[in-house]
Amino acid sequence: MYKLRKYSNWVIIIGLLLLWTILFELILPVNSVFPKPSIVMQSFNDLLNKYFLIWNFLSTVSAIYTSMFISVVFIWILFPHITGTNFLTDIVMSLEWSSRYIPGIFLSMLFIYWFPKSEVTKFIFATLISFTSFSYRAKYLAENVPKELTSWLPSFEISSNQIKRNVVWKMIQPKLFDYLIKQNLYLWASVVIFEYMNLGLGVGTILRNILLYNDLSALVMMLILITIFIYSFSQLIKFIKNKYYFW
Amino acid sequence: MSEIILDIKNLGKSFLNDSGLKHIVLENINLHLVVSSDSGSIVSILAPFGSGKTTLLKIIAGIEKYEGVISLNNKVITSPSRKIIYIPEKHNFLPWLNVRQNIEFPETISEAKDKILSQKIDEVIHNVGLSGYEDFYPSDIYSGFQLRIALARAILIKPKIILMDDILRNLDGETRQEIVKLLKELTSQYKILFILSTTNITESIQLSNRIYLMTKNPGRIFKEINVFRDTGSINSEIITRYKDEIEMGFKAQGMFQPVLVSL
Numbered sequence: 001m002y003k004l005r006k007y008s009n010w011v012i013i014i015g016l017l018l019l020w021t022i023l024f025e026l027i028l029p030v031n032s033v034f035p036k037p038s039i040v041m042q043s044f045n046d047l048l049n050k051y052f053l054i055w056n057f058l059s060t061v062s063a064i065y066t067s068m069f070i071s072v073v074f075i076w077i078l079f080p081h082i083t084g085t086n087f088l089t090d091i092v093m094s095l096e097w098s099s100r101y102i103p104g105i106f107l108s109m110l111f112i113y114w115f116p117k118s119e120v121t122k123f124i125f126a127t128l129i130s131f132t133s134f135s136y137r138a139k140y141l142a143e144n145v146p147k148e149l150t151s152w153l154p155s156f157e158i159s160s161n162q163i164k165r166n167v168v169w170k171m172i173q174p175k176l177f178d179y180l181i182k183q184n185l186y187l188w189a190s191v192v193i194f195e196y197m198n199l200g201l202g203v204g205t206i207l208r209n210i211l212l213y214n215d216l217s218a219l220v221m222m223l224i225l226i227t228i229f230i231y232s233f234s235q236l237i238k239f240i241k242n243k244y245y246f247w
Numbered sequence: 248m249s250e251i252i253l254d255i256k257n258l259g260k261s262f263l264n265d266s267g268l269k270h271i272v273l274e275n276i277n278l279h280l281v282v283s284s285d286s287g288s289i290v291s292i293l294a295p296f297g298s299g300k301t302t303l304l305k306i307i308a309g310i311e312k313y314e315g316v317i318s319l320n321n322k323v324i325t326s327p328s329r330k331i332i333y334i335p336e337k338h339n340f341l342p343w344l345n346v347r348q349n350i351e352f353p354e355t356i357s358e359a360k361d362k363i364l365s366q367k368i369d370e371v372i373h374n375v376g377l378s379g380y381e382d383f384y385p386s387d388i389y390s391g392f393q394l395r396i397a398l399a400r401a402i403l404i405k406p407k408i409i410l411m412d413d414i415l416r417n418l419d420g421e422t423r424q425e426i427v428k429l430l431k432e433l434t435s436q437y438k439i440l441f442i443l444s445t446t447n448i449t450e451s452i453q454l455s456n457r458i459y460l461m462t463k464n465p466g467r468i469f470k471e472i473n474v475f476r477d478t479g480s481i482n483s484e485i486i487t488r489y490k491d492e493i494e495m496g497f498k499a500q501g502m503f504q505p506v507l508v509s510l
Contacts (some may be wrong), residue, residue, distance in 0.1 A: 103352035150334045152397075154327040155308045155405065166356045170343060247342035247386075 001154045035217035040224070044216040047225075053220065059119065059201035061229070064187045065127035068180070071134045079169050081163040082135050089135075090102040096136040108194040117200040126191050130183065137179050141172040144151060173247040181234045188230060251320065251407045251440045253280040253307070259313035260302055272299040273306075274465035276315070280440070280457075284407070287438040289430060291451035291458045292468075293493065295502065299466030300444035301336075304410040307442070308333035319407065331403040331408045334418060339397055342383035346392075347372065347381040350399045368403060374436060375399040376429065391422035395429070402437055411443045415450055451499055452489045460496050470496045 007015075024036045035043075047053040095206050108125055114120040145168050151162050195204025203226065210218045258276040261269050282288040294300050301305070305311040309327040317324045319331065340349055351368060373376055374396040385393055394414055398434060401409045415423050433497045434441060445451050452474060460470040 148337055148339055149341070150341050151305070151310065151335050154310050155331060155333040155352065155410075156357055157329050158353060160356055162356050162358075167341065168373050170341070182505055243488075245343075 003049060020029075034223045035220055040220045043215070043221045046215070047206070047218055051209060053206065053225075056202050056206050058205040059122075060188075060191055060195065063122050063191050063202070065120075067123060067130045068183065068187065070127050071130040074131060075135050075138050076169070079138065079142075080133075080164040084163055085167065089139060092132055092135045092139070095132045099132065103120045104190055105193060108197060112194070117198060119200055120193065122194055122198065122200065123200070125194055126187060129190050130187060133183060133186070133213055134176075134179070140177060141175050144169050145171045148156070171247075174241060174247060177237055177241040177245060180237050182232050184237075185230060188226065203224055205234050232236070249284045251280070251282045251284050251442070252318075253278070253282075253408065254316075254318045255279075255307070256267070256316045256323075256500070258303075258306065258313055258317060260306060260311070260313050262300070265469050271465040272302050273313075276303065276465050276466070276468050278459065278468060282440045284328045284438050287434040287440060288346065288456045289434055289441045289443060289454050291455040292442065292444045293451045294376065294446065294456050294461035294466065295463050296446060298461050298463035300461065301412050303445055303461075303466065304333060304412050304442065307331060307408070308410055312407060329404050330406050331345070331410065332404070333410045334397045334401055334412060334414055336413045340393055342384065342386060344384075345381065345504045346377055346383050346385070346388070346396055349396050350377075350403060353400060354403065371403050372400045372431070375402070387423070391418055391425060394418070394426060395404060396427070398433065400401055402433065402439070405437070406439065413444050413446065415443075415445065425452070430454060448493050449486060452486050452493075457491075458495060462500050462502065469500055472496075 005063065020034070023038050024034050025038060029036050075082060077162070078088065082092065083089075101123070107128075111121045111125050149171065150163050150167055153167065154160075191202070192204040192207065195202030196208050197204070199205055203222070206222060207219070210222065255276055257272070258273060258278075260273040261271045264270045278353040280290060282290075292300055293304065302311060306313040307317060307324070307326045308331050308383055310333060319328075324331070327401070331419065341352060345417065346351060347368065350372065351365075361446060375398050377395050377399060380388060380392060383392075385396065397414070398409075417428060418426060424438060427450070430441060443451070443454060459467050459468045469510045472489065472492060474483075
């Protein structure tokens, strides 16, 4: 039987932060395991000045969210075709199938080999990943919309494309929004790994330099910043979904 | 006097199953319905579950392909037409639209030339008993009212035939009686031919002017019963008489528990 949780996620996280502060700020300020909170806070300045946080962060964020936006727009435009059986869906299905067995990292390696340190390649890579997984998800969700919801519409002389655009697309939107949250995390991981290998602009490059300089406090600060960003995006998506997609 | 003439000749439907064997759903269905468009009528197709009633209705609506010939007023049906509207058993409400928007929806996205004027919508909403519920969402109203939305949506475009796929099955007794009454009112008001598929003998007797009995595996119409009403209403004695006739008909086909008996 499902047990109700006694403590919320926030209580546990605040507890862990307090434990970290007490343990590493007051009891074990000098150690090689975890930096003390005050040092981590100070490392934010290092990230801004030495690691060029703003430009690198902007590069990663724009690659992730631009690719996500482009994918959603393309899926909206191509939706009747994506949900049908044609050459486009065959390609998407094949790419999705391949991604189950071939890690995306190999694709990124090839891209980096062909176009080293290219920012455009990063965008193309992110868009390709985003579009493939989104369109596969959209197709899957569309196929699972109850047939009864649309079976009556043809008798009103409403075409299959109109049904897909006006009913099926609308019906899958709440679940597609849920998928955005997963997609966000997945894209962050993919793009950061790409940048880590590519050595161009981006959070991945910052992380590579941090490890190169053994800068543990900057690493923890980056982790905190990325977590806050991903969490905020998820909350924004949940807010939009709850406000506008009540069905 | 104009008429609604629905003619079905040698209708069949089959498909290949997963093993590659031909499965016959409907076989040699012949039906000739002539209804005065000055009065309208309700006709039932009575058959057990899984006999192909839904398939038959979808074929008549032009939604599914078939073998044979179906014509409405001597015009062969090959594709969906606004003259014949299909109402499925459930799930046909768009949850993001309120009652009025749900009723208007097919018109708002339709490319048909004969679009409906908005003042007509108010009239239909009133006639199906949905006045005051226009701003409600389907999830906020009970199933009887949801069925009224489907009826309003269909009536709005003034079709000649409305096909109703076992729509009363999931309703409670009281709601079912309300809908039976409403269907009779709408028939005389809009002069439409309603074709109802059902598994319920009593329901078919109470509602219909004519009942077609259908077998299972494959689906085949084997008997036609005309329900006569002297005073317009129907009492329990008449129901019992027709019920016996229907049950005898099914037994003669080797089907001993074919359909639900009571309301």
